[in-house]
Amino acid sequence: MSLTFYFAPQSTAAITDLVLAELGTPHERIKVDISKKDGQKPEFLALNPNGKVPLIVHDGTPIWESAAITIYLGELFGTDKKLWPAAGPKRGEAMKWVVWTNVTLADAVYRVFRNDGDWVPKDQQNASAAKAAAAEVQDLLAMVEHNLDGRAFLIGNDYTLADAHLNSFLDWLRYSKVDFSKFPKLNAWGERCAARPAYKQVHAH
Numbered sequence: 337m338s339l340t341f342y343f344a345p346q347s348t349a350a351i352t353d354l355v356l357a358e359l360g361t362p363h364e365r366i367k368v369d370i371s372k373k374d375g376q377k378p379e380f381l382a383l384n385p386n387g388k389v390p391l392i393v394h395d396g397t398p399i400w401e402s403a404a405i406t407i408y409l410g411e412l413f414g415t416d417k418k419l420w421p422a423a424g425p426k427r428g429e430a431m432k433w434v435v436w437t438n439v440t441l442a443d444a445v446y447r448v449f450r451n452d453g454d455w456v457p458k459d460q461q462n463a464s465a466a467k468a469a470a471a472e473v474q475d476l477l478a479m480v481e482h483n484l485d486g487r488a489f490l491i492g493n494d495y496t497l498a499d500a501h502l503n504s505f506l507d508w509l510r511y512s513k514v515d516f517s518k519f520p521k522l523n524a525w526g527e528r529c530a531a532r533p534a535y536k537q538v539h540a541h
């Protein structure tokens with residue numbers, strides 16, 4: 337078995353880094369310097385035509401998109417370790433949170449950052465779109481808060497890679513000073529996720 341993980345520090349690859357740490361799956365690590373546009377080099381584009389990290393190459397097959405990678409690694413290496421449910425409704429629930437993170441939540445978050453801050457030139461930004469998207473992010477976080485009513489983790493009382501995936505994405509929002517003050521259950525869940533040895537391990541390097 338060969339597994340290679342292409343990553344950049346402080347990027348979406350942090351999600352995959354945590355997933356791999358939770359699973360303990362042996363892998364080779366290759367750092368991609370995205371500040372130097374290494375993702376645009378032909379040899380990287382041949383593996384991921386999006387030019388982005390994270391990317392894994394498993395036994396010669398490149399898999400990109402962090403949601404796909406979490407689900408893929410969970411299915412292959414996570415069920416025995418009870419970090420990913422077996423095929424069936426519980427797996428469906430885990431998948432829905434992973435996909436929701438990258439599709440629904442990320443869409444609202446990207447609209448905030450595209451319309452406020454330095455991602456795109458100011459003359460292409462729209463302050464009222466930023467405000468509406470920020471309110472949408474709050475509504476989406478409230479959905480997580482509600483879901484955690486009576487459960488320790490997203491799909492029950494056991495931690496899964498769905499928790500790793502969403503909480504790692506939320507680390508970026510915490511770092512970006514998104515307001516979490518209205519979400520006590522979400523914050524307590526985040527602390528439970530951060531107390532895991534794998535989380536401490538990835539944050540130590």
Ligand SMILES: N[C@@H](CCC(=O)N[C@@H](CS)C(=O)NCC(=O)O)C(=O)O
Nearest residue numbers: 347348370375388389390401402403
């Ligand atoms: N939807 C992708 C997003 C990946 C992504 O945006 N990666 C950024 C870093 S956070 C990247 O590699 N950017 C390099 C570039 O655009 O040159 C995923 O979830 O994997």
